[in-house]
């Protein structure tokens with residue numbers, strides 16, 4: 001009985017679970033080929049930190065693709081904003097918080113400009129953002145022209161990309177000495193919150209007389225997800241604990257996930273993507289939604305620039321090169337559809353992790369860079385093929 | 396008895412959660428016009444998709460025979476090769492391509508590596524002649540009216556030497572003249588030896604044209620009727636389709652029209668920059684509380700443009716004139732403002748303008764009024780499901796669940812979802828643009844009843860319809876629109892088909 005339920009649930013969600021399975025498979029393969037180095041806490045911590053600046057871009061661009069547009073300017077925009085942040089702190093004497101705020105605000109403004117051109121002037125997003133690509137690339141070269149690479153000597157700022165959240169108990173205490181306690185605690189809190197929330201949702205649905213998962217399946221699901229969350233926290237806690245980058249990415253994902261799945265704004269975004277005409281006639285301002293989405297994309301560019309600059313502890317003349325394509329690839333691996341109206345931010349996060357796992361794993365194996373590109377391309381195609389075929393099978 | 400040109404035996408086809416066809420058998424004789432009727436969701440389109448290979452062999456159970464020979468189609472290409480041509484319920488032309496390119500799309504005439512333009516145009520012209528469409532084949536499909544587009548579709552099918560032509564609701568979007576024209580063309584094709592299968596909800600035309608009628612209900616064949624033996628009449632068809640008799644197609648109601656005017660439009664002029672001409676000139680009309688106002692007129696007379704220009708003007712026309720809603724002058728810069736002022740517009744083309752096909756029933760119903768379901772911008776998912784369930788019951792929307800994608804619903808049921816969506820907005824004035832297009836008799840009756848209930852509760856309805864009997868049967872007052880002007884206003888008691896037609900063509 002439970003097995004049958006299980007199969008039914010898997011089958012109807014195969015597309016969603018497919019990505020998680022792919023991630024597990026990829027991780028499994030690398031763990032074997034690297035004799036376990038890949039799955040070590042240290043490597044995972046590194047991997048997640050590297051994923052950060054692509055992940056936030058991928059999340060931003062997911063929404064852009066959902067509403068049937070594209071943004072090519074994101075790479076150099078984040079590079080440019082990263083450089084500005086560095087200059088603000090080193091040359092203009094901005095405190096860290098002000099430099100960060102400036103990058104975020106300027107990013108949002110830049111996004112709104114692209115959005116304005118697309119929504120109000122009616123320029124195709126491809127062209128508008130291609131112009132942005134050129135302009136921000138030039139701007140990046142311009143601001144780094146005199147100095148070349150700008151070293152950021154600020155420890156607080158550099159902690160964003162390299163540091164870890166402090167622990168509540170001193171490291172030398174005898175209680176679980178190898179692990180980061182606060183990380184474990186956060187993981188535990190997340191599990192408790194998730195379980196309580198799920199139970200509440202289920203009760204809520206039942207009180208309306210709606211269909212819910214059978215009790216067994218529900219328990220199974222809770223146990224499974226709790227174990228996964230627990231394992232992740234355990235692995236992360238094994239090396240310095242949760243990094244600031246990871247914390248930031250988690251916050252971004254949670255906020256975006258909430259907005260897209262629970263709020264009116266989220267519904268409107270997917271409606272505009274699904275059928276702009278119908279959305280407009282339903283009283284949704286397509287222009288406004290377009291503006292919002294590009295604005296959010298710009299905000300993510302600011303964030304990405306900060307993460308990357310902080311990670312390198314410096315701003316370079318080539319920062320941001322090809323980030324846009326990495327972000328787009330991550331979003332497509334994560335299941336977004338360019339036909340509009342389909343795609344989840346959680347999917348894009350997983351897509352980004354899959355994508356960066358490939359890089360990280362192949363680097364560990366010492367795979368030649370030429371082969372790395374080819375394999376990444378193949379995985380991208382495979383992911384989209386899987387997506388397209390499962391979608392067809394369902395309809 | 397001769398072998399039928401087509402025989403489908405024991406066809407069963409299931410979708411997740413739905414058995415669309417169960418054990419259906421269907422025979423068509425050589426050279427006849429065979430009509431397929433049934434309620435929305437009865438399985439008509441599905442049966443034809445099985446026949447044309449859209450659902451390949453193995454996707455359904457049962458057998459298909461063409462002139463006695465078993466067929467296993469793996470795709471549309473196979474069925475085309477066997478001489479089957481299908482024109483889908485939703486038109487499948489590329490609007491920005493020329494008529495000749497559309498006609499030969501997928502079967503381009505080549506010379507060497509390139510398309511032979513002259514041959515293409517010649518062939519297209521020939522085909523257009525067959526459907527009696529006098530038209531320069533170099534115009535873009537976008538610039539044609541629906542009626543002509545429909546004929547281009549037929550020309551396209553004919554260009555492939557079809558023996559069996561399937562038409563899924565070809566007349567749903569056509570006005571009476573275009574309908575007559577189309578029926579005449581079908582008769583012509585019959586003389587040329589082409590067998591036609593036509594799906595339609597317009598029973599009058601079925602009676603006029605059919606040699607044989609097959610009725611489907613809930614995925615099963617109910618009966619096959621022979622016109623030559625006088626077995627086909629409207630009453631009989633309705634009884635078999637719905638399973639009961641409907642005496643009065645237009646339900647009665649007690650009038651409760653108040654003197655209060657909810658919507659008044661004065662000197663309304665609509666100018667299109669794109670077309671460089673005015674679509675409407677000096678239109679004046681008003682709507683009372685609790686009234687059903689019909690807008691009659693020919694296709695393209697400007698009724699849809701009138702509705703859309705009032706409803707926040709999404710097309711960006713240049714407007715002149717004034718709108719007064721409940722005594723207050725208003726100007727709407729986008730549909731949203733109109734909705735906020737209590738005006739709703741259910742559009743005529745539900746696929747293009749009305750629904751988000753990839754989203755589910757529930758999301759479509761609540762889209763225009765999510766605010767009512769949200770606290771601080773967060774949508775209450777359970778409340779949403781509850782609302783959707785209510786409308787599903789109220790409008791008897793046939794769907795396995797409210798989380799079914801609208802894409803998977805039959806045409807008529809999609810229309811009901813579109814109406815449900817606007818009812819949930821709870822407007823003061825509801826504009827229904829061709830509300831019963833593609834809807835079966837039973838569901839029509841339900842929608843009419845619903846309209847009566849709504850006006851009884853004090854809502855006002857503007858009904859735009861190209862079906863004269865419907866306008867006459869449902870309206871309290873009728874405006875006739877002809878080439879962008881209101882050419883007449885008639886109280887329902889004085890209106891007749893002749894009077895309306897006269898005003899509509901004046």
Ligand SMILES: Nc1ncnc2c1ncn2[C@@H]1O[C@H](COP(=O)(O)OP(=O)(O)OP(=O)(O)O)[C@@H](O)[C@H]1O
Pocket residue numbers: 395410411413414415433434435436437438439440441442484793794802803804805806807808833835
């Ligand atoms: N792709 C699909 N997935 C799931 N269900 C489907 C799909 N296509 C059709 N159905 C279901 O199959 C049934 C028959 O649909 P079909 O489109 O054949 O009806 P129809 O007789 O053509 O109706 P209408 O007159 O409204 O066009 C309906 O209940 C419909 O919801």
Ligand SMILES: [Mg+2]
Pocket residue numbers: 439440441484563805806
């Ligand atoms: Mg149909």
